[in-house]
Amino acid sequence: MSSSPQAQAPSPGVVFDTLQAYQRSVALKAGIDLDLFTAIAEGNQTLSAIATRIQASEKGTRVLCDYLCMMGFLVKQGADYTLTADSAAFLNRRSPAYLGSMANFLMSPHIAEMFEDITGVIRHGGALPSDNGALEPEHPMWVEFARSMAPMMQMPAELIARMFAGSNAITVLDISAGHGLYGIAFARHNPNAKIVGLDWANVLEVAKENAAKAGVTERYSTIPGSAFDVDLGSGYDIVLIPNFLHHFDPATNEKLLRKVHAALAPAGFAVTPEFIPNEDRISPPRDAMFSMQMLSTPAGDAYTFSELEKMFHNAGFARSEMRELSPFPQRLVVSYK
Amino acid sequence: MSSSPQAQAPSPGVVFDTLQAYQRSVALKAGIDLDLFTAIAEGNQTLSAIATRIQASEKGTRVLCDYLCMMGFLVKQGADYTLTADSAAFLNRRSPAYLGSMANFLMSPHIAEMFEDITGVIRHGGALPSDNGALEPEHPMWVEFARSMAPMMQMPAELIARMFAGSNAITVLDISAGHGLYGIAFARHNPNAKIVGLDWANVLEVAKENAAKAGVTERYSTIPGSAFDVDLGSGYDIVLIPNFLHHFDPATNEKLLRKVHAALAPAGFAVTPEFIPNEDRISPPRDAMFSMQMLSTPAGDAYTFSELEKMFHNAGFARSEMRELSPFPQRLVVSYK
Numbered sequence: 001m002s003s004s005p006q007a008q009a010p011s012p013g014v015v016f017d018t019l020q021a022y023q024r025s026v027a028l029k030a031g032i033d034l035d036l037f038t039a040i041a042e043g044n045q046t047l048s049a050i051a052t053r054i055q056a057s058e059k060g061t062r063v064l065c066d067y068l069c070m071m072g073f074l075v076k077q078g079a080d081y082t083l084t085a086d087s088a089a090f091l092n093r094r095s096p097a098y099l100g101s102m103a104n105f106l107m108s109p110h111i112a113e114m115f116e117d118i119t120g121v122i123r124h125g126g127a128l129p130s131d132n133g134a135l136e137p138e139h140p141m142w143v144e145f146a147r148s149m150a151p152m153m154q155m156p157a158e159l160i161a162r163m164f165a166g167s168n169a170i171t172v173l174d175i176s177a178g179h180g181l182y183g184i185a186f187a188r189h190n191p192n193a194k195i196v197g198l199d200w201a202n203v204l205e206v207a208k209e210n211a212a213k214a215g216v217t218e219r220y221s222t223i224p225g226s227a228f229d230v231d232l233g234s235g236y237d238i239v240l241i242p243n244f245l246h247h248f249d250p251a252t253n254e255k256l257l258r259k260v261h262a263a264l265a266p267a268g269f270a271v272t273p274e275f276i277p278n279e280d281r282i283s284p285p286r287d288a289m290f291s292m293q294m295l296s297t298p299a300g301d302a303y304t305f306s307e308l309e310k311m312f313h314n315a316g317f318a319r320s321e322m323r324e325l326s327p328f329p330q331r332l333v334v335s336y337k
Numbered sequence: 338m339s340s341s342p343q344a345q346a347p348s349p350g351v352v353f354d355t356l357q358a359y360q361r362s363v364a365l366k367a368g369i370d371l372d373l374f375t376a377i378a379e380g381n382q383t384l385s386a387i388a389t390r391i392q393a394s395e396k397g398t399r400v401l402c403d404y405l406c407m408m409g410f411l412v413k414q415g416a417d418y419t420l421t422a423d424s425a426a427f428l429n430r431r432s433p434a435y436l437g438s439m440a441n442f443l444m445s446p447h448i449a450e451m452f453e454d455i456t457g458v459i460r461h462g463g464a465l466p467s468d469n470g471a472l473e474p475e476h477p478m479w480v481e482f483a484r485s486m487a488p489m490m491q492m493p494a495e496l497i498a499r500m501f502a503g504s505n506a507i508t509v510l511d512i513s514a515g516h517g518l519y520g521i522a523f524a525r526h527n528p529n530a531k532i533v534g535l536d537w538a539n540v541l542e543v544a545k546e547n548a549a550k551a552g553v554t555e556r557y558s559t560i561p562g563s564a565f566d567v568d569l570g571s572g573y574d575i576v577l578i579p580n581f582l583h584h585f586d587p588a589t590n591e592k593l594l595r596k597v598h599a600a601l602a603p604a605g606f607a608v609t610p611e612f613i614p615n616e617d618r619i620s621p622p623r624d625a626m627f628s629m630q631m632l633s634t635p636a637g638d639a640y641t642f643s644e645l646e647k648m649f650h651n652a653g654f655a656r657s658e659m660r661e662l663s664p665f666p667q668r669l670v671v672s673y674k
Contacts, residue, residue: 010426011664012436012489013623018408019366019443022359023629026452029356033456057462059638062618063628064459069619070626071355076619089347099352106356115363119370122401125394152349281399282406282413286350289407291400292360301396327348 027067029107032100036064037073037083037091045080098151105148108141115296127298135247135297137226138200142178146206150179153242156273156328160240161185163323164271168192170237173263175227175256176244180207180220182273183240187216196233198223227256232263239264241272243330246290249299250311257315257335264337270312275302276322276331286329308333364404366444369437373401374410374420374428382417435488442485445478452633464635472584472634474563475537479515483536483543487516490579493610493665497577498522500660501608505529507574510600512564512593513581517544517557519610520577524553533570535560564593569600576601578609580667583627586636587648594652594672601674607649612639613659613668623666645670 031037039053051061065081068074073087083092090099120128160182169192174183177197184207186193195216197207201224211220223230227244239260245253260270277288281304291302303311309320312335320335368374376390388398402418405411410424420429427436457465497519506529511520514534521544523530532553534544538561548557560567564581576597582590597607614625618641628639640648646657649672657672 010423010434012423012427012434012492013664013666014409014423015365015427015436015439016443016489016623016666018361018410019440020626020630021361022363022444022449023452023626024355024358026359026455027629028352030455030459034459056460059462060459060632063632063638066618067626067629070622072351073355076617086347086349086351090349090352097347097349099349102352103356106353107359112359115360118363118367122367122371122397123393125396152353155349280413281403285407286353289357289360289404292364292404293357295397295400301400327350329350329353 023067024071025107027064028071028073029103030064031068031073032091032103034064035093036061036068037087037100038093040074040081040083041088041092041094045082047079047081050081097154101148101150102152103148105145108144108148118295121295125295126300127296138202140202142200142203143206146179146203150181150206150210153179153181156242156325156330157181157185159325159328160271160273160332161189164238165189165193168237170194171196171235172238172240173198173232173236174240174242175232175260176242177207177222178203178242180204180210182242183207184211184214184216184220186238186240187211187219188214194219194221196221196223196236198225198227198230198232200224200226227259228252232259234263235265236263237265237268239268239270241270243274245272245308245311246274246294246302247297247300249301250303250307252299253311254314257312257317261316261337266337268337270317270333270335272308272333272335273325273330274308274333275329276305276308276333277302279304279306284329287331305331305333360404361408362444364401365408365410366440367401368405368410369428369440371401372430373398373405374424374437375430377411377418377420378425378429378431382419384416384418387418434491438485438487439489440485442482445481445485455632458632462632463637464633475539477539479537479540480543483516483540487518487543487547490516490518493579493662493667494518494522496662496665497608497610497669498526501575502526502530505574507531508533508572509575509577510535510569510573511577511579512569512597513579514544514559515540515579517541517547519579520544521548521551521553521557523575523577524548524556525551531556531558533558533560533573535562535564535567535569537561537563564596565589569596571600572602573600574602574605576605576607578607580611582609582645582648583611583631583639584634584637586638587640587644589636590648591651594649594654598653598674603674605674607654607670607672607674609645609670609672610662610667611645611670612666613642613645613670614639616641616643621666624668642668642670 034054044050044053051058069076074081165186171194172186173196177199183195204222275287275290294300305322312320317335323332371391381387381390388395406413411418426434502523508531509523510533514536520532541559612624612627631637642659649657654672660669
C-alpha cells in the first residue's frame with residue numbers, strides 16, 4: 001500500500017482471480033452451449049448479428065463475448081468479434097477438430113458433484129463412502145465420457161496408431177475401450193489388424209457405433225464386462241490400456257496387469273496412454289493436476305512413470321519406457337512382455 | 338499434428354484448461370477451509386507434519402499441496418512446502434491482511450446458483466424471473482458479504498480515506514455501507530468526521546460491530562432501509578457509494594444519484610469505488626470481467642467511466658473524474674455537486 005513502486009509486493013489479485021476461476025469454465029461452456037463460436041465462424045461479427053444468430057439478448061451476448069476475449073477465445077477489433085486460431089479449430093461446430101462436446105463431460109454434474117465436498121475428500125484421501133460410485137458396473141457416466149470425450153481422443157489415438165499399428169496381421173485388445181477410438185485407429189491404419197474392445201456393455205454400444213463409422217466393424221469384436229473379472233483371451237500382439245489405471249490403487253492395477261501379461265503373445269507389449277506427472281509431481285501441470293480429479297476415486301491417482309514402471313514390473317513385464325504424445329497433454333508407457 | 342515444430346499451431350490445451358478452471362477455485366477454497374496455509378506458516382513443511390496439523394490424509398494433503406504449487410500459492414523444494422509471499426500475506430489466518438474469508442462470499446451457494454443457468458441468463462440479458470432475488474430487502478447474502486469481504490475492503494477503504502478524510506469537521510454518508518469499512522476509515526483518519534451508514538437493518542449490525550472495533554461508535558450513526566426509499570438527510574460533505582451502482586440500470590441509478598445530489602452540501606462530492614472497465618470493455622480484466630457477475634442481477638452492469646459520468650451528469654452533478662486505486666483492482670469516480 002506504499003506509494004513507491006514495488007513490483008513484487010504481495011497483491012490480493014491472485015486470490016481474487018483464483019476464487020473466481022470457476023466463472024471461466026462456466027463462461028466457456030456457455031459459449032459452447034450457445035454455439036457462439038459457430039455463429040462467429042459463419043461471419044456474424046457484430047453484437048447484433050451474433051445475438052440474433054444465437055437467439056440471445058444483445059447485452060448478454062456482449063458480456064459473454066467480452067469475457068471470452070479476455071480469456072483468449074475471441075478477438076475484439078473495434079466493436080467486432082472474430083475467432084482465435086484455437087477457437088476456429090476446436091470450438092466451431094463445423095470444424096473437423098471440434099471439441100466442444102468435451103464440456104459435457106468435464107463439467108457434467110457427475111464431475112461437479114465430486115467437488116462438492118472436496119474438503120472431506122482431501123481429509124479422507126479419496127472418495128467418501130457416501131459417493132455414488134462412478135466405478136460401479138455400467139455407470140452412465142462412462143457412456144457420457146465415451147460420447148463427449150471422443151473428439152479430444154482422436155489426436156492421441158492417431159499418434160499412437162502411427163507409432164505401433166504397422167502392417168502385419170495383429171490382434172489388439174483395447175481395455176476400457178470407451179469410445180473405442182484407440183483400437184479403431186489401429187484398424188484404420190492397418191487393414192490386417194483385428195481389434196477386441198473391452199468395456200461395460202452400455203459403453204461398448206458407443207465403441208461399436210464408432211467402429212461402424214470408421215468402416216471397420218468386421219474387424220472389431222467386443223468383450224463386455226469388467227476387465228478385472230472377464231476372460232481377456234490370449235495371444236494379443238498389443239494390449240491398449242488407455243486412461244484406466246489412474247482409477248485404482250497400485251495393488252489393484254498389478255492384479256489387472258498380471259492378466260494383461262498373460263494375455264499377450266511372447267513378443268507382445270502393452271501401450272498405456274495416461275496423465276503422467278514428472279517425479280516432482282508438479283509438472284507438467286496438465287498431467288500433474290489430474291491427481292486432484294483422481295482424488296474423487298476411492299484410491300486412484302495420476303501416477304509417475306516410476307510408479308507405473310513398478311506396477312508393470314511387479315506384474316511380470318520385462319521393461320517399460322515412456323514416450324511423449326506432444327502436443328497432446330498426456331504421455332505413453334510402453335511395457336514389453 | 339505435423340511433426341515439424343509449429344509454435345503457433347492450435348492446441349486443445351487451452352480449451353481443456355478452461356473447462357477445468359473451476360477446479361482451481363475449489364482447490365484454493367479447500368486450502369483455506371482446511372487452514373493449510375496457516376499450518377505451513379507455523380513451520381509444518383513436510384507432508385506428514387502438514388497432514389497431521391490439518392487433520393487430513395497424507396495423500397489428500399499431497400494432492401492439494403501439489404495443486405496449490407502449480408497455481409502459485411505454495412513452493413515445493415524437494416519434498417517440503419513453503420508459502421509464497423502472497424500466501425503468507427493473505428492466506429495465513431494469523432496475518433493481519435488475511436483474506437481467506439473472501440472465499441465464503443465469492444464461492445457461496447448464492448453466487449454459484451447464479452451460474453447454474455448462465456445460458457438462460459445470457460439469452461435473457463439478466464437475472465431470470467425465477468431468480469430468488471439477492472436484491473430483495475434484507476437478503477442474507479449481504480450479511481455474508483459484509484462479514485466475508487470486509488478484509489478485502491480494508492485496503493481500498495484506507496486508500497480512499499487517505500485521499501479525502503482531511504481533518505475538518507465533516508459528515509459522511511456511506512450508502513450501502515455493508516461492513517461499514519469505507520465510512521469507518523474516514524472516522525479513523527479524521528477525529529472530526531461523523532459517519533452515517535445506510536443499509537438493510539440486518540447488514541448494519543455488521544457495520545456497527547466494525548465501528549465498535551474501530552472505537553468510533555460515538556461518531557457512527559445509521560439509517561436502516563433501502564437507499565431508494567429512505568430520507569437520506571442533507572448537508573453531507575461526502576457521500577460514499579461503494580459497489581452499489583453496478584446492481585442497477587442507469588435510469589434507476591440516476592434516480593438515486595438525484596437524491597444524493599440533493600443530500601450533499603454545496604461544496605460536497607460523491608465518491609464511488611467501483612469495477613470500472615475501460616471503454617473497450619475488455620480491460621483491465623478484473624474490472625471488465627465483473628460484468629459477467631452482474632449479468633446475474635436484473636439489469637446491473639460493470640459500467641465504464643463514460644457511462645457513470647453520464648449518470649452523475651444527468652442527476653445534476655457538475656463534473657466527475659476517475660482515479661486509480663492501484664494496487665487494488667478497482668477504480669474510483671469522484672463527482673462534484
